[in-house]
Amino acid sequence: MKLTLGFSPCPNDTFIFDALIHHKIDTEGLDFEVHFDDVETLNQKAVNHELDITKLSFHAFAHVADKYALxxxxxxxxxxxxxxxxxxxxxxxxxxxxAAKGKDLRIGIPGKLTTANFLLGIAFPEMQHKEIMVFSEIEDALLEDRIDIGLIIHENRFTYASRGLHKILDLGSHWESLTGCAIPLGGIVISRTLSKEIQLKVNRLIRKSVEFAFANPKSGIDFISSHAQAMDQEVMYKHIDLYVNxxxxxxxxxxxxxxDILFEKAEATGLIPAVPASLYVKPDTV
Known part of the structure; x- marks a missing residue:
């Protein structure tokens, strides 16, 4: 059985999925047609229900939870x-x-449905002059004065300072101080049209793929590097260490x-619709 699978070319995703898509583990009869896209494109594909399995932002998941389970x-x-x-x-x-200039500032964001944009809305609800762009273009847009503020994710956390840019606020730390919880950034969802048996099998295989990657961290280095936008290996593995745990x-x-807390806060502020009671695919023993 072949399933469509979408994830980003970022090192954390390629690290996670390398063993799965290259059959370094037993895939139990499943094959995967891989679609590489940036996170906002994946979010939009999920809205359109284009893929069987996909990475997406948790903010986006709230809008497609009737179609996909986590x-x-x-x-x-x-x-x-x-x-x-x-x-x-x-x-x-x-x-x-x-705060005084907030309403007039031009803000580059990595996507409307990204969790980053949701957290921005919690911290600075007055900031509405948002320009959507690919996350990797935000630093350049700042340096060229096309925007006043940038909301950065992924490997840009490690590169902005070397380019003369400055951190205003870590929105993750703001979330942690509000809730005491880890910050949910992105997840892997699977179509609800697939059987529970297939959903559980895919969940099991992704877990095995992550475990293989942790046990063999250099196994996928060529694959990861080939999609890492000329990122040096030190930054690449910092990225993996930050987002894969x-x-x-x-x-x-x-x-x-x-x-659950993320969705409760988002529902309370009207940022997302009410989500289904059953969000998760998990083994019966969990």
Missing amino acids: LDSGSALGFGVGPLLICKDESLLDLETL NYSIDLGKEGRKAI
Whole structure:
């Protein structure tokens, strides 16, 4: 049986899925047609229900939870992993100045349905002048004065300072101080049209793929590097270390609690519709 599978070319995703798509583990009769896209494109594909299995932002998941269920393995949650709000103009580092100018500032965001944009809405609801762009273009847009503030994710956390840009606020830390929970960034979802047997099998295979990657961290280096946009290996593995952790193996009760709180806050502020009571695909023993 062949299933369509979407994930980003970012190192955390290619690290997770390398063993699965290259049959370094027993895939139990399943094959995968892989679609590589940036996170906002994956979010939109999920809205259109184009793929059987896909990575997406948790913000986007809330809008498609009637079509997809969340797998227990493959997610990106953690502490100290949140999106950063950055600027070129150092005067914006003063939060009072930032608040005074907030309504007029041009903000580059990596997608409307990204969790990063949701967290921005919690921290700075007055900031509405948003320009959607590919996450890797935000630093250049700041340097070229096309935007005033950038909301960065992924490997840009490790590169912005070397380009003369400045951190205003870590929105992940803001979330952690509000909730005490890990920040849910992205997860792997599977179509509800597939049988429970297939859903559980895919969940099991992704877990095995992550476990293989942890046990053999250099096994997929050529594959990961080939999609890493000329990123040097030190940054590449920092990226992996930041976003792939025990939550990627198994959400567990704490991971699911963090996601539930995210959705509760989003529903309360009107950012998302009400989500189904049953969000998760998890082994019966969990």
